[in-house]
Amino acid sequence: MRIARFSIDGNVAFGVVEGDAGSSDGLVLDIIKGHPFAEFERSGKRVPLDKVRLLPPVLPNKVVAIGRNYAEHAAEMGGEVPEAPVAFFKPSTSVIGPGDPIVYPSFSREVHHEAELAVVIGRMCSQVPRERVADVILGYTCANDVTARDVQRTESQWARAKGFDSSCPLGPWVVTDVDPADLAVMCTVNGEQRQLGRTGQMVRSVEDLVVHITEAMTLLPGDVILTGTPAGVGPINVGDEVAVTIEGIGTLTNKVIKRG
Incomplete structure (x- = not known):
């Protein structure tokens, strides 16, 4: 559905x-x-x-994102897969929907796309055991973890680099009956393929991430988990059209505009 x-x-x-x-x-x-x-x-x-x-398929109270969850992406960023999942937040004000513009932040000169599978939580949950993970998930959607890469390099906390307004496109809808274990994840910019991976390449599965996150915090209905991006991240510029396509879900498209 x-x-x-x-x-x-x-x-x-x-x-x-x-x-x-x-x-x-x-x-x-x-x-x-x-x-x-x-x-x-x-x-x-x-x-x-x-x-x-x-509109954005949900309005999350919080977006919990996971960094370096694909080995090839960790390598292209100059590092190894971390021993434990690296989690960070994107605020609710960063969320936009399909067709909404990504507004290029004035404080950055290098903004990157990051195509990701997003998990949408369906019920309030905490301390979720692995065998109950499916029970707390409403479904899945496409996401773009838009990142001010130059700012990420220079600031030890990623709040500005990952959390600026319009940095979290979600959509176009939530699919409730897709198996997230091995889906193709693709990003194109102006029709040119930039990223192509599969969720089966994730170091930590959806189940791993839900268990890990809910050990520490309560997730609410509509909250979103971003599961990491495959290799191939790169720059986007004003005027570009960025599309994230995930097998079995659909395509999320946004255009990059200059801040007015």
Whole structure:
């Protein structure tokens, strides 16, 4: 099931996306009653997808991101896979949706794309045992962990480098029935392939990450975990169109603009 969050006529709602998963043509939204973090009913009221504005599929209280979770990416960054997962936060104000602009930060001269699988939490959870991880996950979406790389190099904390406004595109929707174990993850810039990896290359699996994170903190419905990026990260510039495609989920596209 694909669940989208959208705006129409000034109202925000969730809907189930219906239509050919391999094409954006003819897709429609069956508006749901309530929200997807509990049992819900479809209203039967349908609206064409091209008549609405897609929003970030969730508004997370927090985004917990994991660094260097692919060995080849760790190597290209000049390091090895860390002994324990490296976690950092991206604030809720960094989140944007499909089609929203990535605003190039004024304090950076080197901004990079990082295509990632994002885990969307479906229920409040803490101290989750491995065998219960699937029970706390609503589904998965595409993410771009946009990074001011020059700032990341010079500041020991990554709050500004990773947390600036518009640095966390998410979307286009949440897919609830995909197996995250071995999905293709691709990033293109202006149609040119930059990254291509598989989630099966992750050093630590989705289960590993949920267990590790919830040992320390409570996750809330709508919270997001970014699982790391494969090799091939590189610069994006004003005017570029960046697309993250994940097998079985869809494509998240954003254009880079200059701060006004």
